[in-house]
Amino acid sequence: MHDFTPISAAIGGVMIGAAAAAFWLGNGRIAGISGILAGALRPERGDLAWRFAFLAGLIAAPLLWRTVMPLPAIIITASPGALIVAGLLVGFGTRLGGGCTSGHGVCGVARLSPRSIAAIAVTIATALVTVFLMRHVLGAAR
């Protein structure tokens, strides 16, 4: 075990949960990032402004954060080819499954939606298997 940061992780979690709650209470929508992005890529009439406003806030956040506190290091170990494959899988998979970590993992679980609970369980399971294979099977062979 290393770099265990329970306090900042839990505080960050509370902020994410508060954002999801504020979005539902204020706007009556599920704060699912993949859904918000997908809708911005294929906008319906009158549907675009709020999506861009949300994404702008999300993208501005690290810029604001680093004016006050140091930003966590962003370490990407995957190769360019792996990043392309991963990006395609994440884009395709989140649309096919109708959500990602935010929509299913936070909002769906908070609503006790069986659909979301199933989705996030499967996602975490395949992610665990993927990391195990990459780090301990393929990685060990190298």
Next chain:
Amino acid sequence: MTRLVWVFATGLLFGLGLCCSAMINPAKVIDFLDPAGNWDPSLALVMIGAIPVAALGFWKAQGLASPWLEPRFQLPAKTRIDASLLAGAALFGVGWGIAGFCPGPALASLALGNWRTLLFVAAMVIGMPAERSLRAFRTRKARITPT
């Protein structure tokens, strides 16, 4: 206008949460997904922090006829656990495990100017409409082919 400011602030708060928890760092996500290695359980704390607070919001909203700034609540239409949900969730998990990025952190770190993030987001933005096109194609084929 109030509506857009509210949405912007919500997105901002969400992104600040990703920064505070360091979930914006793919290496940390992969360490969380690696209990057989140097396991970093921090991200479980993100979920443990986020879910009850979100649940409180959903619970509080039950007493409202409509959201504060919009005419109605928009709940996802689908409630059934079907093959698409499970297949999509599985594929997403594989991608998440490979890169350590899910959509929120990937988008949030866009402005930091790392070309690897950009590459991931570009592929993700191609993957999303690809799913839609494939679905449309399969529906069309199903309509043509008599069963």
